[in-house]
Amino acid sequence: MTAGSAYSAAGVLPLRRDAGSRYGPWIVAAALFVVTLALAATMAIRNAEQGWRTALAGKISVQVPAPSGTGGEAVAEIVALLRATPAIADAEPVDPVVVRSLLEPWLGAGAEMEALPLPALIDVRLRPDAGMDIVALEVALDAAVPGTRIDDHGIRLAYVLRFALALQVFGVVVAAIFGLIATMTAIFATRAGLSSHREEIGILQAIGAGDGYIARQFVAHSANFSIKGGIVGCALAAGALILLGRYAPGGNAFMVPEMTLSPIQWIVLACLPPVATVIAMATARVTAMRALSRVI
Amino acid sequence: MRRPVVRISTVTMAEAFLTAETGVVRLEDVSLQYGSGPEVLRDVSLSLETGSFHFLTGPSGAGKTSLLRLLHLALRPTRGTVRLFDRDVSRLGRKHRPALRRRIGVVSQEFGLISHLTAAENVALPLRIAKANAGEIRENVTELLRWVGLGRELDELPEALSEGQKQRVAVARAVIARPDLLLADEPTGNVDENAAMRLIHLMEELNKVGTAVVFATHDESLVSRFGHPTHVLDGGELVRADPVEGMIGEHAEA
Ligand SMILES: Nc1ncnc2c1ncn2[C@@H]1O[C@H](COP(=O)(O)OP(=O)(O)OP(=O)(O)O)[C@@H](O)[C@H]1O
Ligand SMILES: [Mg+2]
Numbered sequence: 001m002t003a004g005s006a007y008s009a010a011g012v013l014p015l016r017r018d019a020g021s022r023y024g025p026w027i028v029a030a031a032l033f034v035v036t037l038a039l040a041a042t043m044a045i046r047n048a049e050q051g052w053r054t055a056l057a058g059k060i061s062v063q064v065p066a067p068s069g070t071g072g073e074a075v076a077e078i079v080a081l082l083r084a085t086p087a088i089a090d091a092e093p094v095d096p097v098v099v100r101s102l103l104e105p106w107l108g109a110g111a112e113m114e115a116l117p118l119p120a121l122i123d124v125r126l127r128p129d130a131g132m133d134i135v136a137l138e139v140a141l142d143a144a145v146p147g148t149r150i151d152d153h154g155i156r157l158a159y160v161l162r163f164a165l166a167l168q169v170f171g172v173v174v175a176a177i178f179g180l181i182a183t184m185t186a187i188f189a190t191r192a193g194l195s196s197h198r199e200e201i202g203i204l205q206a207i208g209a210g211d212g213y214i215a216r217q218f219v220a221h222s223a224n225f226s227i228k229g230g231i232v233g234c235a236l237a238a239g240a241l242i243l244l245g246r247y248a249p250g251g252n253a254f255m256v257p258e259m260t261l262s263p264i265q266w267i268v269l270a271c272l273p274p275v276a277t278v279i280a281m282a283t284a285r286v287t288a289m290r291a292l293s294r295v296i
Numbered sequence: 297m298r299r300p301v302v303r304i305s306t307v308t309m310a311e312a313f314l315t316a317e318t319g320v321v322r323l324e325d326v327s328l329q330y331g332s333g334p335e336v337l338r339d340v341s342l343s344l345e346t347g348s349f350h351f352l353t354g355p356s357g358a359g360k361t362s363l364l365r366l367l368h369l370a371l372r373p374t375r376g377t378v379r380l381f382d383r384d385v386s387r388l389g390r391k392h393r394p395a396l397r398r399r400i401g402v403v404s405q406e407f408g409l410i411s412h413l414t415a416a417e418n419v420a421l422p423l424r425i426a427k428a429n430a431g432e433i434r435e436n437v438t439e440l441l442r443w444v445g446l447g448r449e450l451d452e453l454p455e456a457l458s459e460g461q462k463q464r465v466a467v468a469r470a471v472i473a474r475p476d477l478l479l480a481d482e483p484t485g486n487v488d489e490n491a492a493m494r495l496i497h498l499m500e501e502l503n504k505v506g507t508a509v510v511f512a513t514h515d516e517s518l519v520s521r522f523g524h525p526t527h528v529l530d531g532g533e534l535v536r537a538d539p540v541e542g543m544i545g546e547h548a549e550a
Contacts, residue, residue: 012421014412203408206368207469208398209425210391293390 012204013197013214015221020192024185028229029236031182032276035175036237036269042171043265049164056157060134062091062122065147074145075120081144082124087132094121179276182229186222186280190287193218201292215288222284223277230273238269319345319382320477320508321367326376328362328532335374336362338532344510346476349503351519352512354529360512363529364479367510368402369393381476398426401470401507405482407462409454415465416441416450422473440468444498460491467495471502478502478509484518492518 015021062082064075075093082091099121126132134152141148194201201214245260261269321344328337336359344350352360365371366378369385378386380396388396401422402408409418416437423433441450444464454462463483470478478499484492496511496518503509513519519526528536 012410012413012424017412200410203410204421204425205394206370206397206402206408207422207425208394208400209421210394213394213425 011217011220013193013200013217013221015189015193015197015217016224018189018193018196020189021221021225024189024225025229025232027185028182028226028276028280029233031178031185032230032233032272033237033240034178035182035276036234036272037240038171038175038178039272040237040241040261040265040269042168042175043261043268045164045167045171047260047262047265049161052157052160052164056153056160058126058128059153060124060126061094061151061153062124062141063119063149063151064122064145065117065119072120075122078141078145078148079122081141082122085137087127088124089127090125092123094123096120179279182226182276183279183283185229186226186283187287189222189225190218190284191291193221194288194291211289211292214292215285218284218288219281222280226277226280227273230276234269234273319343320348320380321510322377322379323366324377324379326366326373326378328359328366328371329374336532337366337373337529339376340529340532340534342527342534344477344508347503347506347508349500349509349522349524350511351522351524351526352510352529353514353516353519353526354535356514358514358529359532360514360529361481362532364402364481364510364512367477368400368479369396398422398473399476401473401475401478403463403466403470403478403480403483405485407454407466407483409462409465409469411454414451414453415446415457415461418454418465419468419472421469426473436472437468440472441465444468459486460488463487463491463495464498467498471507474505475507478507480509480511482513483511484513484515489518493521496522 062078064078072093079091079093082088096118099118103118134150134154138148138150141150204214241261321342323340323342326337326340327335329335340363352363354360362371366373367380369380369388372378372388373386376386377384381399383396385396410421413421419437419441420433423436428436438447438450441447444467446461446464446468449457449461449465454465457465463486467480467483470480480499484495487495492515499509499511500522511524525537527534
């Protein structure tokens, strides 16, 4: 006697043998692979955002036009002016050698840079939350040394952050769409099962099975393929992320802060298969109960 | 013959006592139409007591199956009242249906076995639906299938069983949860006379344990060999009922 399956609550409807059931786990796996990657990317960008903020926020640089023949007087005047401004924490002229090295890639090594009227650069750190009026400062600096310009990293940061936000929204939308695909797998599997097993369902109803009992068959089936597909999809995505992490540029190359996930974020990603499974189960139940209540 | 130990029942003693007083089935001037078609049952009044055994006969198309489907809550009467277990079920909502159906066993001509489940699994279904525990289910199913002579076919799929064996599996499934009412629609249609006789004897055994039986067949010669009250349907009307004890109805003297 088959002790195990014969009398336990195992599948009364042969849902796992349905043709479509073979693809169910793979569709869920593919969908969850994308969901995991999209959410990982979203979280990584969110983490990076913090890096960009600390790297760029609170900093401006000031360009003083080439002091042709005037020595460092103009630069010194501007530095003094900046240091006297209460909202400014620090102002430091950048060594002209550094300025040249920064330009070298564009001008070519050995270009006659000595002869070029390169502007002098001053790095300025603002006091946090000082509420600096950049425009007013620029007017004042321009009055002191005509042609002095402020390069506000804050503006660049705003663009970067706006783009980062767009990427995050995009990531969430992609995750939502593929999450929906995973959910729809449960709807399709349930609908297909309901129609292909109409006869068995009729028999079960005839012997007193309620809608809840029949729906449970579909809930169990959806749970089965969702947990399988979810684990496979998530594991593949984790593998892809770890592999990708190896090629990520470290340090500050290209101002790309490290795109890493915190332990909590890894845990969030690991929760995707069970969460997807619960959603699939709920979806299967609602789908089955609604379909069953429509037959008289 | 040894009786199966079947302890699963939704009926309490009080309920059993109540149904004993008032009857299992009471039809009052019941008429039935399929959609806007003709009346396939017309002014049928019928009363079946707890633990009684009734035959329902009549020519093909007389309405036997339709009457049983009414009793099984698969159809609603167009007019009149259907009472089951002293409850008016004429307009019963579908969500109340499963609980009542668990008190009714059905055997149809097609047997309605689930093809991918073994004989034992098919018989176990009503108990599984009633959430009995696995050990209890195994014990009862094994015992009942042995009792109907299928002790060696427990793990066979329906396709591997003969018609007579399938029929016994269907009967076992119909009675495993000790229903108060057993509805059998032409269960002898596909089997030889010998098997048919055995089946009826089997149902009589169950009947002795307290299950009311309604056995529909167009085979009047089969019916005549047993002394049970017999109702004859023709053209949707109850034209004759052999007056045997256990039956009450206006047509009794017809
Ligand atoms: N689903 C249906 N829709 C419309 N008419 C039906 C339906 N089922 C049965 N009928 C009609 O109801 C009448 C009674 O049929 P029913 O099946 O109840 O008879 P029966 O006595 O069981 O016959 P048989 O001995 O052949 O099984 C017949 O005229 C039949 O055509
Ligand atoms: Mg019939």
